[in-house]
Amino acid sequence: MRIVLQRVKEASVTVARDRISGIGPGLLLLVGVAHGDGEPEADWLAEKIAGLRVMADQEGKMNRSVNDVGAAVLAVSQFTLLADTRKGRRPSFVGAAAPEEAMRLFDYFCERLRAAGVDQVETGRFGAMMDVALVNDGPVTIVLDSPPPIGG
Numbered sequence: 252m253r254i255v256l257q258r259v260k261e262a263s264v265t266v267a268r269d270r271i272s273g274i275g276p277g278l279l280l281l282v283g284v285a286h287g288d289g290e291p292e293a294d295w296l297a298e299k300i301a302g303l304r305v306m307a308d309q310e311g312k313m314n315r316s317v318n319d320v321g322a323a324v325l326a327v328s329q330f331t332l333l334a335d336t337r338k339g340r341r342p343s344f345v346g347a348a349a350p351e352e353a354m355r356l357f358d359y360f361c362e363r364l365r366a367a368g369v370d371q372v373e374t375g376r377f378g379a380m381m382d383v384a385l386v387n388d389g390p391v392t393i394v395l396d397s398p399p400p401i402g403g
Contacts, residue, residue: 283332
């Protein structure tokens, strides 16, 4: 799995002119599920993100987690994060998981975020053309990749 994490002042998702979700201060997560990813990768990333100290403390230093400050998370599935652009001019997406598996694992990942203590987890709409709006805070943008499988 690959996640682009952005600390935001606010973020929202609109589909066909209807705002379907939104958060105030917190994290926007763009989530890509790769072929071969499973629940262990989702578990690891959910725990990592829930405890990752990327939120500002009283001195403005990244010293608090989303759980520490009670911030929200907006997770948006984005298979294009798995694009392979090494050859040619057109991205290849063969490394992305099949849509059914990606949706199952994305939903599982969101459940694991909640289980890890994130009180508010909003989502986009899987497979839809979405307008994602955000006000980046910092800006803080971090790319997280799940660890390779043991022996891999």
